[in-house]
Amino acid sequence: MENKRITYTTDVLVVGGGLGGAIMAQKLHMLKPDVKITVMEKGYFGYTGQTTKAGHGMCMLSPEAGDDIYAMCKEQIEHNPYGTYLNDQDYLLEYQKEQYTYIQELERMGGKFSHELDGSLHHHHEFEGKKISAVQIDVDFMTPFCKQVMAGGAQILERTYFTDLLTNNGEVVGAVGFNLDTTDFIVVRAKEVVLAMNEFNPSCRDMFYAPATGYAAAYEAGAQLRNVEHLTEWDLVYRNTGNFLYGVHWVVSNSKGENIFRKYNSQSVEELDVTLIRGMAKELEMGNGPLVADFTQLPKVNEGADGFFHGIEMKQRVDLDEFIRGYQNIDLNNPKPEVSVSYRVSIRSLRIDVEGKTSVPHLWGLGQMTTAGSAHGSWVHGDGLGVAAKTGLMTAKAMAKYIDDAELGEINEEQVEFFRKRIYESAEYKGEFRPDNVIRYISRLIKRPEFSFNKTEESMNALLAELQDIRSKYKDLIHLPKVNGHYLAKAIELRTMIDMLEVMFEVFKVRKESRGCFSRLDYPERDDKHWLKWVIVDNKSEDGKPHIFFERIPFERYPFKPEGWQEIEM
Amino acid sequence: MRISDLQDDPRRMNKVTVDPDLCMGCMKCIRTCCYDVYEWDPVEKMSTAAYPEECASCYQCMYFCPAGAIKVEEAELSFYDQLYDPLGMND
Numbered sequence: 237m238e239n240k241r242i243t244y245t246t247d248v249l250v251v252g253g254g255l256g257g258a259i260m261a262q263k264l265h266m267l268k269p270d271v272k273i274t275v276m277e278k279g280y281f282g283y284t285g286q287t288t289k290a291g292h293g294m295c296m297l298s299p300e301a302g303d304d305i306y307a308m309c310k311e312q313i314e315h316n317p318y319g320t321y322l323n324d325q326d327y328l329l330e331y332q333k334e335q336y337t338y339i340q341e342l343e344r345m346g347g348k349f350s351h352e353l354d355g356s357l358h359h360h361h362e363f364e365g366k367k368i369s370a371v372q373i374d375v376d377f378m379t380p381f382c383k384q385v386m387a388g389g390a391q392i393l394e395r396t397y398f399t400d401l402l403t404n405n406g407e408v409v410g411a412v413g414f415n416l417d418t419t420d421f422i423v424v425r426a427k428e429v430v431l432a433m434n435e436f437n438p439s440c441r442d443m444f445y446a447p448a449t450g451y452a453a454a455y456e457a458g459a460q461l462r463n464v465e466h467l468t469e470w471d472l473v474y475r476n477t478g479n480f481l482y483g484v485h486w487v488v489s490n491s492k493g494e495n496i497f498r499k500y501n502s503q504s505v506e507e508l509d510v511t512l513i514r515g516m517a518k519e520l521e522m523g524n525g526p527l528v529a530d531f532t533q534l535p536k537v538n539e540g541a542d543g544f545f546h547g548i549e550m551k552q553r554v555d556l557d558e559f560i561r562g563y564q565n566i567d568l569n570n571p572k573p574e575v576s577v578s579y580r581v582s583i584r585s586l587r588i589d590v591e592g593k594t595s596v597p598h599l600w601g602l603g604q605m606t607t608a609g610s611a612h613g614s615w616v617h618g619d620g621l622g623v624a625a626k627t628g629l630m631t632a633k634a635m636a637k638y639i640d641d642a643e644l645g646e647i648n649e650e651q652v653e654f655f656r657k658r659i660y661e662s663a664e665y666k667g668e669f670r671p672d673n674v675i676r677y678i679s680r681l682i683k684r685p686e687f688s689f690n691k692t693e694e695s696m697n698a699l700l701a702e703l704q705d706i707r708s709k710y711k712d713l714i715h716l717p718k719v720n721g722h723y724l725a726k727a728i729e730l731r732t733m734i735d736m737l738e739v740m741f742e743v744f745k746v747r748k749e750s751r752g753c754f755s756r757l758d759y760p761e762r763d764d765k766h767w768l769k770w771v772i773v774d775n776k777s778e779d780g781k782p783h784i785f786f787e788r789i790p791f792e793r794y795p796f797k798p799e800g801w802q803e804i805e806m
Numbered sequence: 807m808r809i810s811d812l813q814d815d816p817r818r819m820n821k822v823t824v825d826p827d828l829c830m831g832c833m834k835c836i837r838t839c840c841y842d843v844y845e846w847d848p849v850e851k852m853s854t855a856a857y858p859e860e861c862a863s864c865y866q867c868m869y870f871c872p873a874g875a876i877k878v879e880e881a882e883l884s885f886y887d888q889l890y891d892p893l894g895m896n897d
Binding site: 476 | 837842845886895
């Protein structure tokens with residue numbers, strides 16, 4: 237391997253060419269045509285990201301709800317299972333302000349949404365009884381944005397795998413990575429770097445698997461992560477294929493025909509709560525399996541789904557859906573298919589302020605990787621694309637204010653050399669297994685009940701000990717079957733996965749309560765008096781362990797205050 | 807960690823194949839795959855399913871292939887089942 241070094245210089249580097257990155261780049265170009273933009277993408281620009289896979293809609297305030305943004309925010313803060321009351325309300329209000337106009341803005345930029353015959357925007361209620369509507373898009377929604385980014389003269393580094401951020405005196409001055417096809421070493425000097433990447437989701441062989449590389453790089457560069465513990469969730473799935481079954485968890489029954497949702501007095505018809513999950517696990521332990529979704533208990537007409545596939549801009553989406561269903565091992569005529577749950581551990585915790593800035597100068601964040609970190613809580617199950625689009629616009633507008641005064645920082649060649657060595661070092665490993673074998677082992681490990689819905693201080697210590705054990709020996713365990721970009725990337729994913737899981741479980745241990753989807757067996761109750769505060773983590777401790785500290789939530793200036801907020805103990 | 811836990815479990819792996827007689831080398835599958843399952847074979851001038859262990863059953867490659875050259879066969883146990891597996895009910 238020669239690993240030739242190629243250095244680029246740019247004004248703004250956008251890492252990640254999904255919907256958020258593309259919209260951000262296009263909007264910035266519209267506002268500042270002279271700014272040189274570079275997009276770094278590990279796949280092919282326009283083909284990657286969740287838009288082209290799971291894309292179906294974006295959420296906005298339902299027109300029937302009028303323009304009562306405060307009511308919508310209240311709903312998000314009080315009933316959001318992902319960190320109830322732990323929102324950054326400044327961010328949330330700013331985010332919700334452009335509820336209608338952001339869809340119009342996207343349309344002006346080339347985005348296509350479904351319309352009614354009279355020309356009005358087609359929308360449907362995503363969740364019964366909530367103030368949220370969804371507008372529909374097709375799987376090629378991203379194409380016009382990508383085309384315009386390229387027409388605007390942006391430089392696109394395709395097949396380039398981002399690995400690390402370059403820093404100088406605590407400020408970000410660029411990024412490094414390598415080309416997946418040629419394994420060339422890529423160095424990009426930039427005035428501003430925007431991370432527009434996915435969450436870290438270590439779930440196993442799943443549509444939502446996403447590596448920790450982006451977080452690990454931001455964390456290593458000194459960025460703060462906030463609300464790390466607040467994006468875990470469960471989905472009801474077919475037991476054989478793992479495909480999701482949305483909105484029917486309240487008809488899960490055991491082999492005796494008993495309804496588990498009612499038997500264990502589960503409360504949430506919207507999301508699977510921990511009461512239901514523990515109930516399902518208990519039924520299996522008692523020998524009352526298998527568990528089935530009893531469709532015969534569903535009402536004949538599902539009003540909530542009305543209009544879901546109605547949009548004229550969803551033809552390919554619907555077609556693709558039917559195509560996929562034809563090949564999956566799912567018997568659609570079976571009224572009682574076997575079900576299980578899929579635990580999703582996501583870190584979306586890169587802390588940003590209302591403008592999209594992280595805690596490190598010249599480093600910005602947007603989209604999925606910031607939904608919990610910005611603590612806006614406006615992400616609802618199914619609105620990943622809305623978040624990407626809206627934060628993409630917000631970040632571009634904020635950056636346009638600063639980019640004229642930004643200067644190119646000097647890069648530290650020693651640091652560049654350190655990163656270069658670390659990227660290619662796995663080529664020398666002589667172990668027995670492929671990196672993805674160990675990745676898979678770890679993903680399965682963290683999904684075990686004692687580390688997910690029944691976690692305790694003791695079980696998490698055991699897991700951390702195991703992670704440390706794997707860290708100490710993974711270099712002897714793995715080898716790269718071929719020294720190429722694919723396996724180099726996998727080895728990096730394994731290393732960063734261990735690093736970030738350690739951070740994650742250290743934070744899980746600190747929060748001694750259960751709140752929404754964050755659940756502990758040893759602290760089963762929500763404890764507002766002690767835990768209505770943010771847990772922040774960064775790497776600024778001297779012993780190399782995650783540096784975890786608390787931050788007061790400024791409820792005195794927030795419009796929505798929980799009961800007893802004056803008595804919160806820090 | 808047991809060594810057996812690290813080995814490939816064929817029951818959990820998708821089977822992905824590209825028919826060399828049908829593939830016309832348009833690279834659509836390489837472009838659509840988010841998990842880098844495919845690789846370009848510069849000698850045969852066609853796409854190969856080099857890393858099927860990464861397949862997440864999104865079926866986009868198969869859907870977008872204009873020649874119908876791709877076949878994705880879903881694994882017997884497509885995902886790790888956290889409720890049943892710890893009880894040994896999938897073994």
